Amino acid sequence: MTNPSTDFIPFARPSIGTDEEAAVLRVLRSGWLTTATEAAELEREFAAAAGAAHAVAVNSATAGLHLALEALGIGPGDRVAMSPYTFTATAEVVRYLGGEPLFVDIDPETLNISPTALRSTLQRASASGSRVRAVIAVHIAGLRCNMRAVTSAAQEYGAAVVEDSAHCVPRSYSGTHPRPGTDGAEVAPAHSETAGADRGCVSVFSFYATKPVTSGEGGMVVTDRTDLARRMRVMRLHGIDRDVWNRYRAEGATWEYDVVAPGYKYNLADLQAAIARVQLHKAERMRRRRAEIAQTYRTAFAALPGLLLPAAGEPTEEPAGENGCSDHGHHLYIIRLREGALKISRDEFIDRLTEFGIGTSVHYRPLHLMSYYRDRYGLQPDDFPVSWQAYQGAVSLPIYDAMTSAQTERVTEAVTTLYHRHAAAGQD
Helix, strand or coil, rough: CCCCCCECCCCCCCCHHHHHHHHHHHHHHHCCCCCHHHHHHHHHHHHHHHHHCEEECCCCCHHHHHHEEEEHCCCCCCCEEECCCCCHHHHHHHHHCCCCEEEEEECCCCCCCCHHHHHHHHHHHCCCCCCCEEEEEEEEHCCCCCHHHHHHHHHHHHCCEEECCCCCCCCCCCCCCCCCCCCCCCCCCCCCCCCCCCCCCCEECCCECCCCCCCCCCCEECCHHHHHHHHHHHHHCCCCCHHHHHCCCCCCCCCCCCCCCCCCCCCCCCCHHHHHHHHHHHHHHHHHHHHHHHHHHHHHHHCCCEEEEECCCCCCCCCHHHHCCCEECCCCCCECCCCCCCCCHHHHHHHHHHHCCCCCCCCCHHHHHHHHHHHHCCCCCCHHHHHHHHHHHECCCEECCCCCHHHHHHHHHHHHHHHHHHHHHCCC
8 A cells, every 4th residue: 555654645625726716816806805796696606506596605504504593483492303413513503592403313324314203203292292393404425315205294293494405516406306495385484483384495505625615614505485585694794784795885885774683793705705606616527526436435345245335326306215315415425334344443444544544534423422412411322323323333435526546546445455354254
């Protein structure tokens, strides 16, 4: 193997080139650095890419999730169902608003929220008189949840659906599968008692440094609901009824404005928006390259019975059954070591890969294991056994479009070599 000291393959690396550099220089030379025309153009282009009526640029996906739940009227004591197999932002935004996360176990193949477990959870909550106001569907690794099943269960029990699409590439969807951020029924305005009883009404994307579209930090919320988009636009900038550009530079601008609500500071600056615009135009090409790498991994690891490989998730017109999906962003490639398959632990396996010069990560340590959620809700590891088991064997391998074929081959060689070297009896 290659000497890791001279050629370490990082777990993730953004694809930033001369086009992004030129975009930044254009903004710097314009004399206007904060939210203005670049952010507005990014919103227009992103909405078109996602096939949505509205796109609202924000400074992080966390901010986007917070704004989405606030616009839907989530408040103190409201319960929001979600998988514990996610980054903490998904749950923490519920706590920002005084709500309570209600964890639901995952599907063992996709690692996304289990529609069957979700329906059971919603049914139990309803029977106990404790309504679940919203469901957050997290598309792990860019593999979309079975949204037909998720939204069907949510709609039956009067819950809004917010899609955590932080790992996804914005794409339009065909057939009966609802695209991100679209309505499935006529619903009441935000903040009313029946607000949000629709299907996938908001979808939130991330522009964090490791994401499929990056601007370093940032995010985007898409929706077809004008009322939600209007509320989020106001709340992302201090609850002011006009943004800075419209107060100082736009035609007919005036300094006067009104504060209509105690909002937040969640706007996306033009510097970041300019980078994201370039990235958005490259997103599909980069996704295809990640798909090629994922297929290389799948082919190389198919003969290793002790490894559980991620669901392929190739595009389909209709989701099929419990694990149905329509596309895959291939943001992560998560292999799982079957229990007892190797004579070394998952953590030791990661250490050995590091020695081979391969960077890795773990997605995710479930939130019910984190001390805050564990202690607040009195949770045990086996309360969500599928999430717990998946975490114990999970290893995320490098997958980014700048990886060369030689680097991809090095990863497959390292994993295969370590597997055969440490395979338990009957696993080789």
